[in-house]
Amino acid sequence: MIRDITIGQYYPVKSRIHSLDPRVKIICTLLFLVSLFVQSSFLGYVIATLFLGMVIYMSKVPLKYIVKGLKPIVILLMFTVVMNLFLTRGGETLLHFWIFTITEEGVRTSVFMALRLMYLVAGSSLMTFTTSPNGLMDGMEKLLNPLNKLHLPVHEVAMIMSIALRFIPILLEETDKIMKAQIARGADFESGNIIQRAKAMIPILVPLFVSAFRRANDLAMAMEARCYHGGEGRTRMKPLKYNGRDKAAYLITILYAAGVFAVGKFVPFQLWIF
């Protein structure tokens, strides 16, 4: 079950999106996310869908894989939709029964909200699918470099994040193993109320933490043995350099964002209530 979580995992294929500079992908993802939230017009979402679809197609990440990444937010999504549907008031009433009222505005907001959330997760997971965690770390580090002047440990934080990403699958596997070992000893994780179940997790968490600390210790030793001593004097195997394609990607994303914004503002197109 926990293995199904695909957010934050790298999907190693060669594509035009994969070979872009990580900084481009980070900034363009941010732009895309902002573009989702500053507008709420039907046409704007059409453009966003086309844009996202194009990027997914170019990235060669299977759509199935991205949809799988949406699974963990299904509950949040349902909750948001239901809340917005029943609680937003405005426009004509479409449906009314007992204490529930569904208005035009409610339908509109809930649909847009659902789209926003899905595109948000799809967009940001697309970034991690197409960027190796090391690339992501390099990109972040470079983008946040100005903060170094404020004596913030940018390199260290980036390193910590990339190591955390590297260890997610290992710790998941370990959780699985410990869980099976405890089940074999008669532990029961399925029955009881929520408090009993939470208590049943303790025999998993304690060994997991112990082992995580042990791993951290080993890893620190291995890093030191390979002469790691912070960001100073470090060279790069894959230094970040913008090339023509990166600039083109920036241009396309900026055009897209401007397009979405302009359409939402100036094109009074409406399809039914949207």
Place this chain on the structure above:
Amino acid sequence: MNMIHAEKLVYEYDKRDEEGNVIGTNRAIDGVDIDVPQGSFVAVLGHNGSGKSTLAKHMNAILIPTGGTVWVDGQDTKDPENLWDVRKSAGMVFQNPDNQIIGTVVEEDVGFGPENIGIPTDEIWERVGESLRLVGMTEYRASSPNKLSGGQKQRVAIAGVIAMEPKCIVLDEPTAMLDPNGRKEVLQAVARLRKEKNVTVILITHYMEEVIDADQVFVMDSGHIVMHGTPREIFGRADELKSYRMDVPQVTMLAEELRKRGLDIPKGILRREELVEALCRLR
């Protein structure tokens, strides 16, 4: 010249009770002298808790001796000034393959060491390519380490050390967590390294079969070096080895038993072929 030279090496650590109060000291290493000539293959054998891993960690300044001195390529490991030079000349591969891979892509992990010591980008790529070729992992260079088998991960770890071009590699029980196939892969990679790069190899292990190609074998027990010699000499003293809770390889054992029963077989047989030859000569 000696790659590694240790004199009267002592390492102590504090023994603590459950509250963390110091209740005494433990001597993990007690007066060890060791010489590793440049380009040689040295094996250190020992039972669990014999101090062999502690000794290995002194060879690239992860541990600093409590007493005595270790010189790596002529540099005293106690001097903090030498720290990075020592670690550059002596690379180390650890037991658990999962806990020493930092990169999320094989080639990035191999490049981690060279990045740390400030090698220019183009040269990093050359070194990474060459190291992966040496351990036979070129076709996996773009994969995630999580998808590899134990033996493959360990070979990546070795490549990561090779890419720093150390003069000497210390392998601290690199095969302890691997299956027989993985063990074979790793040992083959090490053999190839020795042949093509002529690096000094120090192999810490408790598998007897892995040391038969070594130039010298040291046997450790409770912090002391108790036996020292060529593999043939060491395995010729099977009874002594047993007293240190070590077993000789099966072939050696069989030859020894046959010899005891009065067959004319030389002492210290290491390989199956040798035994076959010795037996054929009997007729």
